[in-house]
Amino acid sequence: MGLSEAAETRMEEALALAAGGDASAFARIVREHQAMVFSVAYHFLHDRPVAEDVAQEVFVHLYQNINSIESPAHLKYWLRKVATHRSIDHARGRKLEVGLDEISDCAGASPECDPLLGEKLQRLVASLPEQARMVVILRYQEELEYHEIAEVMEMPINTVKSNLQRALALLRQKLARTMGDVPV
């Protein structure tokens, strides 16, 4: 999910202009990265309005720290990291609405309980423990390598691996319980 050379040059210009106080350049930066920031928060919190609020906070924080951003790559890393930690902080301040019990209630697999595998998976991911949930999101949404996830989440690489393995095992187990035999 890297930027093309032209996009990178445009982003460099936007960064320089935004650092000089150009609001439209900053808006361009927001537009370019809003899907990434919002999706990290949304898949973690599983609540659209709250995720938008968290994403907005991240960009306001970026505006206040725009002078410390060195390059488009640094910007992406910075946004991903702040979005990750803000989402975790936010989840700690509120009870997650999708619990494991709620998902277990769907066992028996009535068709209206389970319309789409994607939605089911999103809900299952949202019910994972905090660290495992964020590792899964960074791995499959952002397609980061283990060492990149370790850097963003400030944890040892082995913890990333064990969290991911645990998360996948849990997801397999839950999927098998709610959907019957699926090729996992």
Added chain:
Amino acid sequence: MNPLEQELKNALRRQEPATDFTERVMARIQSAGAGRRTETLGRSRAAGLRDWFRVPAVRWASAAAMCFVLVIGGLAQYRARERRRRQEGEMARAQVMLALRIASAKLNGALREVKQVNQAPHDEAR
């Protein structure tokens, strides 16, 4: 990539926020604009502190310092309590000694009087 991982990738693909998201971010920035410098300074200081505490070594050092303070505090409190208990014990001992001394003096007085009463009939007989 196994089927589950592929499904996860599909399920967790990026999504766009509401169409007016950028405008709302800019409005939020503008509405906070008046006191921005001060807020920025305050926030960046808080953020700096938060970032500082995210460094594992700092976290461990803080935890160790906290443990040290707790142990020293606990030890000081334990010693103060011991000292107070010792003082109370000494005071109680002094009170017991005083009571014993008073009782002994009273007994001696009574004994003297009994002796005098016993000696009086012998003197009269002589």
